Amino acid sequence: MTDKPDLRRVLSFYGVELHSQRREQSVNCPVHEETRPSCSVNEDDGLWHCLACGAAGDSWSLIMMKEGFDEFRSAVQFAEQEFGGSYAQGKPDRRTGGRRERGAGFRPAFKRQRILS
Numbered sequence: 167m168t169d170k171p172d173l174r175r176v177l178s179f180y181g182v183e184l185h186s187q188r189r190e191q192s193v194n195c196p197v198h199e200e201t202r203p204s205c206s207v208n209e210d211d212g213l214w215h216c217l218a219c220g221a222a223g224d225s226w227s228l229i230m231m232k233e234g235f236d237e238f239r240s241a242v243q244f245a246e247q248e249f250g251g252s253y254a255q256g257k258p259d260r261r262t263g264g265r266r267e268r269g270a271g272f273r274p275a276f277k278r279q280r281i282l283s
């Protein structure tokens with residue numbers, strides 16, 4: 167699973183509080199004004215979907231929609247500032263081992279020393 171900011175936290179940042187620990191629940195949509203909750207949130211999957219305006223996504227999509235970011239990298243920077251933590255993207259050498267940049271063929275810059283035992 168990709169590293170992403172906690173959806174509950176991001177929703178709360180935008181003024182939408184999840185009510186319970188239930189897996190799925192409906193809340194007021196974070197991206198359009200409404201008085202009756204039509205946005206369904208699944209915390210286990212980290213996904214949300216508004217039945218009224220059709221907006222949907224995960225915590226990244228929400229940040230990008232709310233902040234008007236065009237680039238995913240901006241959302242990552244924003245999340246690191248606002249929510250703390252490090253989300254690996256844009257720093258290919260950490261944790262993901264360069265997965266985004268170089269795919270499965272990623273090779274370390276130097277040959278690994280063989281350990282003779």
Ligand SMILES: [Zn+2]
Nearest residue numbers: 195198216219
């Ligand atoms: Zn909506």
